[in-house]
Amino acid sequence: MLFRFITRVQTFMMSREQSPRAYPHLGISTAHHTLSHHGGDQAKIAQKAKVDAYHVKLLAYYIEKLKGTPDGDGSLLDHVAVLYGAGLGEPNTHDPFDLPSIVFGRANGKLKTGRHLKFPMRDYVPQGNLLISLFDLVGVPVDKLGDSTGRLRGLPGL
Helix, strand or coil: CCCCCCCCCCCCCCCCCCCCCCCCCHHHHEEEEECCCCCCCCCHHHHHHHHHHHHHHHHHHHHHHHHEECCCCEEHHCCEEEEEEECCCCCCCCCCCCCEEEEECCCCCCCCCCCCCCCCCCCCCCCHHHHHHHHCCCCCCCCCCCCCCCCCCCCCCC
């Protein structure tokens, strides 16, 4: 018996967390990782913000390409779920809480868009819960990932 599995799961990392990459085209010669350990230095914070803004500009370009690429009855953006985020909430102190994450796409109509969801800090929700919930939307069965404690509950479309 032949089984054929086709998934549309892709990972893309713009820069790893400890990257020594600098951004001379932005006028920044200090490594992004070094800037993340700014110690409250306003000049480093401003440079890090400039690099982060550049990354978001690249993300916007990617999302526009997905939106403009026909796929079946819609666009690629209609048929995917894209997660953009960071591994730390506050990189200066290595704080792993309150992670900034953005989810784009409609996952074939399974994902409700146009929302801002925030979880109270007292109700620690591991990012792994978001990841396995997204995997559910795209048909990839995963029961546990990292420190996940379950799927996100009570959220329409997620």
